[in-house]
Amino acid sequence: MKVSRTRNAGQASSDSLECPVAQWLRLAAGLSQEELAERANIHRTYVSQIERGLKSPTLVMVFRLAKALGTIPSKILKQLESDLGMS
Template identity: 50%
Template sequence: MVRIAAHQDTDGRLIRLGVAIRNKRKAAGLSQEALADAAGIDRSHMGKIERGERNLTLLNLCRIASATGLRPSELLKDADL
């Protein structure tokens, strides 16, 4: 039996969310660094979030949404989640 770690994103949810965040950031005219600063998140961590390499917390999702003028549900909807 193959075990999958709980943190593995086997169906691409983190990647889809990262793409949605990147698209909204660009639509808002923000650099990755500017969004990270506005959301209170380290820039390198923001890059990992956008690439789907990090499982972000609800609080960080809320911070990112707020910094882009959106609701967290809008980011989730754009990621088809």
């Protein structure tokens, strides 16, 4: 599944691990917020809050989310670095 990573009006900035990174990875994995939350053993609303930029996950949570998404934490962090113009 190809997922567009364009930002819509009303989306939060990329000052934290949030949309588009977290949501883009979840959608690319074909998971709903509920499915990702279940796999990461967290509450669904927490996934939503991360994606909307209302919460910033701890490093431990990044590792848990990466495992639940079937990826590695460095992939998530590398994408965030790119989005922030750091690479």
